Amino acid sequence: PRVILKETLYKKSQQKRRTSPCNYKERIFVLNTQDLTYFEHRPGKKPTQKGCIELSHIKCVEIVRSDVPIPCDYKYPFQVAHDSYYLYVFAPDNDCRLKWVRALKEATQNNNLFLKYHPDFWVEGKWRCCQQTEKLATGCSEYYP
Ligand code: 4IP
Numbered sequence: 680p681r682v683i684l685k686e687t688l689y690k691k692s693q694q695k696r697r698t699s700p701c702n703y704k705e706r707i708f709v710l711n712t713q714d715l716t717y718f719e720h721r722p723g724k725k726p727t728q729k730g731c732i733e734l735s736h737i738k739c740v741e742i743v744r745s746d747v748p749i750p751c752d753y754k755y756p757f758q759v760a761h762d763s764y765y766l767y768v769f770a771p772d773n774d775c776r777l778k779w780v781r782a783l784k785e786a787t788q789n790n791n792l793f794l795k796y797h798p799d800f801w802v803e804g805k806w807r808c809c810q811q812t813e814k815l816a817t818g819c820s821e822y823y824p
Pocket residue numbers: 690691692693694695696699700702703704706729730
């Protein structure tokens with residue numbers, strides 16, 4: 680697989696379990712033609728893989744429009760909906776965010792994508808955009824792949 684983009688970004692924990700912590704981690708993100716992978720890099724150590732999302736499992740990639748305070752250093756969020764999870768990734772500026780969103784949209788354009796998505800965050804048990812309390816509820820805004 681050919682590498683399309685590689686950069687250090689932040690991510691929020693995907694909260695795969697009800698008891699998962701809500702934390703933000705700096706990770707090296709690599710988008711290649713097969714998957715989106717992220718690695719932890721500690722000084723003096725070789726990066727270790729922490730997560731990998733097959734591109735074919737991605738259902739929506741879009742910026743997140745929100746006024747919630749963002750507790751990590753990077754303030755420009757985008758979302759990657761895949762399987763039954765939402766990965767929130769944070770870029771350092773809008774250009775960087777757009778570059779990632781465009782590249783990911785292009786790489787997933789032939790997928791079975793959402794028709795609608797959630798433009799704001801899922802926070803504390805509800806969608807801030809539409810107030811729905813089911814995380815996997817259908818989106819409330821039209822999705823443009
Ligand atoms: C972890 O918290 C990290 O945030 C993980 O991120 C995250 O997995 C885990 O969420 C979360 O419990 P601790 O390091 O404090 O244990 P990373 O893999 O980047 O280290 P995700 O799925 O977000 O990668 P869960 O809910 O997935 O377990």
